[in-house]
Amino acid sequence: MVAKKTGFFVGAVAGAGVAAAALAGVGMRMAPAHAAPQPGVVRTAAAGPMIFAPPPGAPMSFADIFEKVSPAVVSIDVSSRVDARSLQFRGFPFGLGPQGPQNKQGEEGGDDGQPTRPRQQSSGSGFFISADGYIVTNNHVVEGADEITVTLKDGRELKATVVGRDENTDLAVIKVQGSDFTFVNFEKGAKPRVGDWVITVGNPFGLGGTATAGIVSAYGRNLNDDSSSFVDYVQIDAPINRGNSGGPTFDVYGRVIGVNSAIFSPTGGSVGIGFAIPADVADSITKQLISGGKVVRxxxxxxxxxxxxxxxxxxxxxxxxxxxxxxxxxxxxxxxxxxxxxxxxxxxxxxxxxxxxxxxxxxxxxxxxxxxxxxxxxxxxxxxxxxxxxxxxxxxxxxxxTGGGEEDENTGGSKKAEKPSTARVNVLGMGVAPLDGAARTRYSIGPDVKGVVVETVRSDSDAAEKGVNQGFVITSVNMKSITSPGELSTAVDAAKKAGRPTVLLGLADRRGQTALVPVKID
CATH class of the missing domain: 2.30.42.10 (PDZ domain)
Known part of the structure; x- marks a missing residue:
């Protein structure tokens, strides 16, 4: 799933493929330039003017590549039942954006006359990676589906089943019955350069068989979500929208270089910033899903x-x-x-x-x-x-x-006395007090958390800017455990005398979740 960050929206598009030999190396007809271009000149401060030869002209048409690869791309319609309180537009994980033709909800009665969970209809894209019916798409396209219908370019509609899903990379494989489907290849070796042409084919807003073109904008993008722990995304500017999720991005040879997964947009529509899962990642994950139904890490x-x-x-x-x-x-x-x-x-x-x-x-x-x-x-x-x-x-x-409290690891140093000093101190823009029984009750802090409690935070302090709040527990300073406000003050003074501009605080919130936060010495 894409990052829980305002502005990121997942589209519906699928992509993956084991290309047919007949499609590998599909080229494009390049139109002759109307006039001979002049060499470009780039001036650099160190070396002066640098002359370079102009690149080949841009293709006048992407028709050849679309004609060859589009039969391998499919539209995916998904029906699922969801909790009425959690209805969302598939492809818009934050529930934002207007309802489109690919997102319809309805409610039906059960056998006992009572309403059942609402049925959600949504759509995305995908592509064949083998002749025997394996299709790659996004996990968020088919997650929770109880019925999946795949529509081919020739109009045939086939029922599909889920082979396997991997939420960490947002990839999934589904399968239809058959043995003679056109399919495409992942390009795991020669990656297009930033600035090279790419073309996407998919099902935006339910409009199947749609082609768009653009360039590779960047590599190694991080979406600040769970998937970015496993995926360095390819950024492209070929227009992709809701319904394109799971669809393929092709290079000019008809090879899949990515699986479209997300867009960045303040409105929900394409603004020229899309993200695709790289082909080498998609190839490895889909092979594991086909062989075992899941990815083991x-x-x-x-x-x-x-x-x-x-x-x-x-x-x-x-x-x-x-x-x-x-x-x-x-x-x-x-x-x-x-x-x-x-x-x-x-x-x-x-x-x-x-x-x-x-x-x-x-x-x-x-x-x-x-x-x-x-x-x-x-x-x-x-x-x-x-x-x-x-x-x-x-x-x-x-x-x-990780929802509950954690045991104090008590790293870096020996066990301190359980009973802290009663003195309250003001340090690093915070008012810090002993973690006694009253403080534990007031802030709902469990008995396993050891340290000192933050009672006040000055709004203009670096601690406040770093997200430290009232009720947090400071468990360590520079990786040394503390149990009293005096120990905190002494550790900060020592860091200041050593000429260090910051101290590293170990913090625990009210749930017991811990983190290390560097705070500037005031």
């Missing part, structure tokens, strides 16, 4: 976040790029192996880690039972931790597992 049981330059500065580790452990799942592989909250992860099996996304992907590549060797920094020293990988649960199971 490695899992260690740890919530992680980026180790930012601000964090590195606070810890005296300038220049270190890594991920940091924010929370450990009780009873999970990481806890059993001895990984701790606040551990800074530098590598997995020798592969350098420069972000939380890199760590997630590297762990996900592991097979269940495989030993993953993590290089970490703890208490300023490097060490290795071997973790036997488990199987990653579904997103729903993960969300359920």
């Amino acid at each position: 490695g899992y260690i049981g740890a919530q992680i976040q980026n180790f930012t330059p601000e964090m590195a500065q606070a810890m005296g580790l300038e220049g270190v790029k890594a991920a940091v452990v924010a929370q450990i799942t009780p009873g999970g592989p990481a806890e059993k192996a001895g990984l701790q909250r606040d551990d800074i992860v530098l590598s997995v099996n020798g592969v350098a880690i420069d972000s939380s996304t890199a760590l997630t992907r590297q762990v996900a590549m592991g097979r269940a039972g495989e030993v993953l060797r993590l290089e970490v920094i703890r208490d300023g020293k490097k060490r290795f931790i071997d973790i036997r990988s488990g199987v990653r649960p579904s997103n729903k199971e993960l969300a359920s597992a």
Whole structure:
């Protein structure tokens, strides 16, 4: 699913393919230029004028490629029953946008005369990746479907069943009965360059068999949602709209270079910013779905976040790029192996880690039972931790597992006395008090959370800008556990004397969810 961020909307389009040999290498007829173009000149400060030859002229028509590949593209109509309170426009996960022809809702009576759950009709796109009926689309197109109808270019309507879905990459495979379908290939090798032509074919607003053209705008886009932990999206400017989700983006040789999945738009319509799942990712995922119905990923049981330059500065580790452990799942592989909250992860099996996304992907590549060797920094020293990988649960199971409080990992230092000092302090723009029984009752803080409680936050402070609120618990400073306001004040003073502009606070909210937040020293 696309990011929970205002302005992002998922379209309905499918894409994937194992192209037929007859389609591979499909070319385009290039019209001759009307006039010989003159060489371009680019002036650079260092080298002066640089002469370059002009590129070949743009194609005057995309008709040849459309004629060859369009029979492999299908329209997908989905019927599903949903909770009336959660009705949404499929392709608009935030329930925004006007109701279009591909999104219709109705309600029918049950056998007992009582209303059943409303029926939602929606549509998307997809494409054949094999002659025997396998079709690729987006997970959000067919998720929750109880009836799927596929319409081919020649007008035939076929019933389809779901073979497998992967919510983490928003890909799905469905299948229709038959053995002689036109299909297309994923292009996993030669990627178009930024600026190269691409063409999309799909079912926007229920208007099947629609072609649009544009260029590759960028690679490696992050949509700030769960899928971005596993997908670096291709940005294209070929117009795609609701109903295009799951459809293919082709290069000028008729090869699939991406599966359309989302658009960025303040209105819900195309503004020239669309996102496609790269072909190499789609090819790998769809093969796993066809062979086993699901995608199995490695899992260690740890919530992680980026180790930012601000964090590195606070810890005296300038220049270190890594991920940091924010929370450990009780009873999970990481806890059993001895990984701790606040551990800074530098590598997995020798592969350098420069972000939380890199760590997630590297762990996900592991097979269940495989030993993953993590290089970490703890208490300023490097060490290795071997973790036997488990199987990653579904997103729903993960969300359920992290809904409650977590045990205090008490990393970096010995156990402190349970009874804190009674003195309240003002530090970093916050009023901080002991976490006593009254504070636990007032802010609904569980007994397993240790630290000091934030009672006030100055609105112009860096802490407020970083999202620190009343009722948060500060559990550590620079990865050293604290249990009293005095310890917090002392740690901040020490960082100031060391010339550090920030301190790294370990925070827990009222649900017990933890995170590391760098806060500037006031």
